[in-house]
Amino acid sequence: MRWEDFKASLSDFWFEFRREKSGIVGMVILIFFIVLAVFAPYIAPADASAHWRDVPYWQNLPRAVPPAWTNVFSTKKKPPHLILQPASTDVRQMGQITENTFVFEYDFTYDDYPTDLMLLISANVTDPAKPPTLVLTVTRPDGTTVDLVSTKLAGSGVGEQRLLISSLKDFKARLVGFAREYENPEVASTLEYQLIDPMRILFSEAKEGIMTAKGAVPLKGKYVFTAKVYTFNPADEISEPKLVMAGKVYGLLGTDTLRRDLFSGLVWGTRVSLAVGIVSSVLTTLIGVVYGVASAYFGGWTDEAMQRVAEIVASIPVLPLLIIIFEFYKPTIWPVIILMTLFSWPGTNKVVRSMGFQLKEMQYVEAARALGAGGRWIILRHMMPQILPYVFASIALGVPGYVLLEAGLSFLGLGDVSRVTWGQILHDAQGSAAALNGMWWWVVPPGLAIAMLGLSFALLGSALNKILSPKMRTL
Amino acid sequence: MAEVVVKVENLKKYFPLRRSVVEFLKGAPPRSVKAVDDVSFEIHKGEVFALAGESGCGKTTTGRLIVKLLEPTSGKIYFNGTDITTLSREEEREYRKKVQIIFQDPYGSLNPRFRVYNVLEEPLILQGIGDTRSEREELIIRALESVRMVPPEEFLGRFPHQLSGGQRQRVAIARALILNPEFIVADEPVSMLDLSIRAEILNLMEDVKKRFGLTYLYITHDLSTARYFSDRIAIMYLGKIVELADSDTLVENPLHPYTKALIAAVPEPEPSMKDVIKEIPIKGEVPSAANVPPGCRFHPRCPYRFEPCDKEEPPFIEVEPGHWVACHLYSKR
Numbered sequence A: 001m002r003w004e005d006f007k008a009s010l011s012d013f014w015f016e017f018r019r020e021k022s023g024i025v026g027m028v029i030l031i032f033f034i035v036l037a038v039f040a041p042y043i044a045p046a047d048a049s050a051h052w053r054d055v056p057y058w059q060n061l062p063r064a065v066p067p068a069w070t071n072v073f074s075t076k077k078k079p080p081h082l083i084l085q086p087a088s089t090d091v092r093q094m095g096q097i098t099e100n101t102f103v104f105e106y107d108f109t110y111d112d113y114p115t116d117l118m119l120l121i122s123a124n125v126t127d128p129a130k131p132p133t134l135v136l137t138v139t140r141p142d143g144t145t146v147d148l149v150s151t152k153l154a155g156s157g158v159g160e161q162r163l164l165i166s167s168l169k170d171f172k173a174r175l176v177g178f179a180r181e182y183e184n185p186e187v188a189s190t191l192e193y194q195l196i197d198p199m200r201i202l203f204s205e206a207k208e209g210i211m212t213a214k215g216a217v218p219l220k221g222k223y224v225f226t227a228k229v230y231t232f233n234p235a236d237e238i239s240e241p242k243l244v245m246a247g248k249v250y251g252l253l254g255t256d257t258l259r260r261d262l263f264s265g266l267v268w269g270t271r272v273s274l275a276v277g278i279v280s281s282v283l284t285t286l287i288g289v290v291y292g293v294a295s296a297y298f299g300g301w302t303d304e305a306m307q308r309v310a311e312i313v314a315s316i317p318v319l320p321l322l323i324i325i326f327e328f329y330k331p332t333i334w335p336v337i338i339l340m341t342l343f344s345w346p347g348t349n350k351v352v353r354s355m356g357f358q359l360k361e362m363q364y365v366e367a368a369r370a371l372g373a374g375g376r377w378i379i380l381r382h383m384m385p386q387i388l389p390y391v392f393a394s395i396a397l398g399v400p401g402y403v404l405l406e407a408g409l410s411f412l413g414l415g416d417v418s419r420v421t422w423g424q425i426l427h428d429a430q431g432s433a434a435a436l437n438g439m440w441w442w443v444v445p446p447g448l449a450i451a452m453l454g455l456s457f458a459l460l461g462s463a464l465n466k467i468l469s470p471k472m473r474t475l
Numbered sequence B: 001m002a003e004v005v006v007k008v009e010n011l012k013k014y015f016p017l018r019r020s021v022v023e024f025l026k027g028a029p030p031r032s033v034k035a036v037d038d039v040s041f042e043i044h045k046g047e048v049f050a051l052a053g054e055s056g057c058g059k060t061t062t063g064r065l066i067v068k069l070l071e072p073t074s075g076k077i078y079f080n081g082t083d084i085t086t087l088s089r090e091e092e093r094e095y096r097k098k099v100q101i102i103f104q105d106p107y108g109s110l111n112p113r114f115r116v117y118n119v120l121e122e123p124l125i126l127q128g129i130g131d132t133r134s135e136r137e138e139l140i141i142r143a144l145e146s147v148r149m150v151p152p153e154e155f156l157g158r159f160p161h162q163l164s165g166g167q168r169q170r171v172a173i174a175r176a177l178i179l180n181p182e183f184i185v186a187d188e189p190v191s192m193l194d195l196s197i198r199a200e201i202l203n204l205m206e207d208v209k210k211r212f213g214l215t216y217l218y219i220t221h222d223l224s225t226a227r228y229f230s231d232r233i234a235i236m237y238l239g240k241i242v243e244l245a246d247s248d249t250l251v252e253n254p255l256h257p258y259t260k261a262l263i264a265a266v267p268e269p270e271p272s273m274k275d276v277i278k279e280i281p282i283k284g285e286v287p288s289a290a291n292v293p294p295g296c297r298f299h300p301r302c303p304y305r306f307e308p309c310d311k312e313e314p315p316f317i318e319v320e321p322g323h324w325v326a327c328h329l330y331s332k333r
Helices: A003-017 A021-038 A068-073 A169-180 A185-190 A198-202 A262-298 A300-314 A318-328 A333-342 A346-360 A363-370 A375-411 A422-431 A440-468 B021-026 B059-066 B089-098 B116-126 B133-146 B152-156 B165-177 B195-212 B223-229 B247-252 B257-264
Strands: A082-084 A088-094 A097-108 A116-124 A133-139 A145-152 A160-164 A221-231 A237-246 B004-016 B032-044 B048-052 B074-079 B099-102 B183-187 B215-220 B232-237 B240-246 B316-320 B323-326
Touching (some): A082 A097, A097 A237, A116 A198, A318 A333, A333 A375, B004 B059, B032 B048, B032 B059, B032 B240, B059 B215, B099 B165, B195 B215, B240 B257
Parallel strands (some): B048 B232, B099 B183
Antiparallel strands (some): A088 A097, A116 A160, B004 B032, B240 B323
């Protein structure tokens, strides 16, 4: 088969295809997914896929929050996830002690409170016995200043430390102390300490009700956080401080209970889903076509034997078998593709074989034989080019099946665990009862993505069917 | 006597029929369609030998056996004295160069996705003729010229659907000629063409025959073109040759009742006859080749049948020089 044959069938095919509206719609959806897959490292963090199961990697994100755009549909504006860089930095040397001052400014204009306050900081400490000390204070829009915390940083190691300030006892105690000055003492004394949210106190108006969920009124305006880090050795270095306001909404698709960004997961999952779908479908179709054509061409007993083998393979139930295999053997993506392919080719084989039987009786095939053509020549030059249009259709129609199969396997927890796939996101959602807990942003997008990808190929396939029968049927 | 190019001896081709499970269990003997059943003839160099008969009589099968598209069940085919039923791969390739076939259907015999250039290049590539593209192109252009497709350059890039039926058949003839064969099997080459084009194609075949010194086996069901085009005619019925003679002798003095019937059925374009649709003076249908009648296989339809016809097979005898017939009417005389 020559490139020219391929080009000719492809251009015939495109000519017919352009007229099918549904096919064009399918094509557009497909192109959208292909763009997502190809540009995944630019659309989402480049290392998100590799770290999908790396819990600390995601620790800077809020836990199980909906997408940021939900604010548009809500009258109560929730604070988004913000990472603040210092507005100003100052270093003072006092003998052996160095005072690093970092000032962060936070414009709080929301109707709900951030979930957490975190400080990310890189500290290079020479003497582990003398760890740096952090003192954090805030000046609120109403002019009051609160000392939030004074604590020691980790003394050993180099690199970024993450300090979850809002969970420190000191932080809560001081804020509660601050709030008591304003709260009705009767109310304050009856409150359960556990239920008091320090973040709410921090961002509420200093008046009665500050300690209760009902009474608190958000104090909007500019908050200035001053973090002073004291080191006790001149060689110690403090750098890259960041203040994280863990929001109540995050990104395009929110986060899951492990604080993972679902948008990253979905984008990277497109890659795997598309790759699995297309590669499996192409491989299956190729095997089926070669097998079917050969079977038809040789005919007789060879055909008989080849078809019995194909029927045996076709009668093996694929999903249960894969479940059993992957139960014992945790696969990567390639074995999944190869196993799916190995059990799915007989269908294509049957169709191609019947086409082959028609084609090999064509007079031009006989003419070629009379000219001395052998099997290879006849199959490649005379039979394959006629079967090609069907091959394209078969590939397109096969893709959704494999996408669903892979998603199904992943959903059952039997997929490749080293990569994120749509099926795995759904599997995790199921494990955390996401649907029951109203975390729709965890369930709907991957489900919708699977459905849309399936739809795009189904539309393409139905367009192909219309084209192939009977207009393009040269048989 | 002229040199013999093709000699066919007791050629048989049976296509086995599938037995049903019941038949298989009963141990019934395997049945088969006797497409060609003991056929012998010789074709002389430079002649046009016609094989005529109704559809299903085995004439096409005989042609395909000669070009080795089918393997015979038994019997021998000699080409220039060599038995071609047992050839090595290399010898077979050589043989295919010398013997070509033109098919009935010019719509089916050209691959719809091949341009004229590719159609004609195929034999050259398969037989390893012409090392460079330009060398092959020259051969292709010459072949197109020899079938009067001029200017050839205009046709090279066309697909079969861009050609008329006659032009397609010319391309098919050019494909057969391009390898410089000695012998061509023409399997009803004009039966699917318009009447106006038939004479043109037959004249072309006649013309290239003279120019290239070819020999033809002309397979047809049409006795009028057979007489016009061929030197000798053999009439086949149910896998057997029933009569063989010079074309003129056969048409003017047919001996076998079947031949007589066939000739009587040829319509004549005479104004006085325009309302007469002639009926073949024989009854019934051709029996199935899977179930050949005993004795003379024509006897169920024969108006002259008499006592030995349903028991004995008639011998093939030379009634007059060069005029052979298989009929008890003549053998018992």
